[in-house]
Amino acid sequence: MKPLSKQIGTGMNRVDGRLKVTGAATYSAEYELPGITYAVLVGSTIAKGRLASIDTKDAERAPGVLAVITHLNAPKAPGTKPEGKDPSQPQTVGSALQVLVDDKIRFNDQPIAVVVADTLERARFAAGLVKAQYAKEAHQTNLEANRPNAFLPTQAKKNPKSPVADYQRGQADAYKTGALKLEAEYVIPTEVHHPMELQAITAHWEAPDRLTLYDKTQGTMATRRDFAKQWGLPEENVKVIATFVGGAFGNALHSWPHESAAIIAAKVVNRPVKLMLTREQMFTMVGYRPHTWQKIGMSATPDGKITAITHEAVGQTSTYEEFTESTLGQTRMMYEAPNLTTRYRLVALDIGSPIWMRGPGEATGAFALESAMDEMAHLLNLDPLEFRLRNYTEQDPERNRPWSTKFLKECYKAGADRIGWSKRQLKPGALREGDWLIGYGMGVGTFGAHRGSSKANAQLLPNGTVLLQSAVTDIGPGTGTAMTQIAADTLGLEPGKIRFEWGNSTFAQAPTQGGSAIVNSVGPAVQEACLALKDKLRELAATGNSAFAAARKEDVAFADGYLTLNGNPTARANYVDLVRQAGGTAVAVDSKPGPDGQKYSMYSFSVHFAEVRVHQLTGEVRVSKLVSCADAGTIINEKTAGNQMKGGAVGGIGMALMEHALIDDRFGRYVTKDLADYHVPVHADAPAVEVFFVNQPDPHVNALGTKGIGEIATIGVAPAIANAVFNATGKRVRELPITPDKLI
């Protein structure tokens, strides 16, 4: 395509920034529908067993209460599935826990009743009056204790080519016979997404067979499909609106119990129902990054060539869903290792289902792989950057085919320069300032440059503006802004002339916001829709003007609302006039990934460099400098893209140093219940993150050249920090988070 001109790359401000900072943006708990009612969930207080009895009499009699709904009186959604179906089918989409259907308790705080009242306070008060008796059964919530029961995911049993199936190239477990070898175990605790906005839904049955949901979701189409299926409705009868989503990080990639409960409640009271989770409930029923145990075996030649890697992972899932993620993917393709083995297993525990959390499995896997790379470099007495360069892959060793593009070396160089890598000493503990030990570390990240099918609708309106619509959500990355820029650039219009509308399932189909795939997928749809509009305009211009009719397509230029012709100053047509004459113009496109996905391996790459300070007496760790470099293809908006990188890096600081959801296994219940004891970084924990983009288009993913940013922003940050801590102190922490107690 033409070199992108005016809008692409510029740090244009967010199109919805003003709405957000003035409070004018409406989130899913803020729709004040006439007759609105409020629902509060009652959760189980045991982790496993049955509800022996549930007494709702006091709650029903409480002031303002409209309904107290339990499995005993809840209407059955026609799509309710019988219990005991294959939990891996479908694995994480659409298999929401069905609530209020039976007396079975599958995890602590599982919803056992929903109370609806005329005010939130009354609903909450009445919810406290519901009394349950349980028939308890022994529960299992400890990953380590249950590791002997780990199993191969059903998906892998059925399909040996599945990404979670066992993988081998060369000889299995060849590291064991390597001359120089390393064997180490790594653990990631449960981490919870905790976006600022709590999960919330406003459910409204507009007619007995027409449902509207104002819902916190990353995919309006996916949510529509799930609940249409659950209630046996045609998809068109369910409308899902998610214009603004206050962060999600993956926890709105799934349909959850509270959504089902709110829809049931709205059916019962026959009024709109609003349901917002508490912060405490955000731990128990809307997913988390699963507690994962990993082991890496690695061998290398004395001159620093990796000869073999074995990477095993055991992740946690629930008893009713088999959640899997790509924990081992990066190990298979990042380094030239002739002998490579990966094994992925699951342990089913009596805890709610996990769900992908930013950088998902890849971030978990990268903590192990990139820590092991650092450990091996140390064994070899090699600079860890040099070690990575000696094992750099010029083509994909997993699929034996070329990369679409790979500019990771450029990222290495830029990052090393910016962090001051030359100050790093090979020997740990060599740098200090008073009581603070100083260390440097790096960690690499990668994520598939995924692109899905996406549609887009565009109309040139008689007032000269362009209206584009897509069902896609914008959970914070600035999707709406990027699409506006792409449209403005393609049409030669000012961004102010573009109105991009999103977050509504009645708009043109788009994939769920996730997997760093949105600009890759919806971007080209918007671009193609705008190109189709241009074709229309050219046709319209040609009908009224002989110069345009005779002109070659490529000689017609679009700028500032006019069509002009190269070398013919008199040929000039106004968009608006053309549209008026034609009585409006609209196009719809269906944009699909091209065939290059079969020929090339497509990935975004990142590397993160950290400088840390560790207090030698107290074990406190401060990240004093963080540089994040990305090969993410074309950068559409350096401001929002930089914002993504910085947010992801700060998330990585949380992962490295503090995030940790703790369960007391005796009760199978979380003891971390709010943001005072589940720590995420505050400003004082985050240095000014320096971001570098290679900004080289990848022509194989799409015509825009984008590859995706959201995940690689986090993947590799935690090991960069862990490696820097080792360089500062000589202490290798293999179990996150790196809290002071582990360093003193």
Added chain:
Amino acid sequence: MNQFQYVRPTKQQAAIEAVAKDANATFIAGGTNLVDLMKRGVMTPQKLVDINRLPLAKIERENNGLRIGALALNSAVADDKLVREKQPLLALALNAGASAQLRNMATVGGNMLQRTRCPYFYDTTMPCNKREPGTGCGALEGINRMHAIFGFSDKCIAVHPSDMSVALVALDATVLVSGPKGDRRISFADFHRLPGDTPHRDTNLEPGELITAVDVPDAPFTKHVSYYKVRERASYAFALVSAAAALELDGNTIKAARLAMGGVAHKPWRLTAAEQALVGKPATEATFRQAAEVAMQGAKAFKHNAYKLKLAPNTLIQALKTATTA
């Protein structure tokens, strides 16, 4: 949350009577702790007596010391010129607590009386002797990373979470209270209790007694002070361990010292023996190490808090080092 009555008396006597007469009534000041506990059903008062209309927010000179009203805001005390000049340790400790927003609501009286952050105390489905005497201590065999290494009992191993109180106990403060039986003064060291067999009682305050002020006597600790707080993030987190150190130096010789620790016991933990170990000695790391050893005598850990046996003395040493160079 349950329904409750809410009154806002303007007279101290009326406020005291309102609480003294009614076993289910309680004072509320900034509400930053009490309201959270009410939302979780941990505290269920039927009557809230809001004391914010009482004239108890002054900070003034009184008898060779500072008198800080019970309603003085944490932020106001930390920013007060007199406090910064006469008792800089107190300002440091206050600023190490919570967040700016909370300090703007929280009061001195409320801060002293904030409840423990033990997670079992906060979850009404779990056992906790402090919340519900006789149900057992959830933390004893449970997750006790944050718990006590000094002065605990088998009934409760919780720690007192306040930072401010650590400074106040080090500074020999006195709590002024007024109750149905009249006024009395309680030395800060005797204000909070050890759990013993009655962990449901955090302090020696009697029902209906209102804290009116705290007296902090003048002392020569206006320069060499430090409040060193170790936590899991750089700000806005409760202490794993904290240490308050105040020194009077003559050249490099320690003339007088005050030491206390937080995050280690059911009350702010004054270290008088360690203070004595410092007096007359040079202000060196070796001296601090000896004092820290004295300070740690009798410490005992549980399953998840053994790290405090090392972190506590190290934090104390760091506080002393920082105080020396301050």
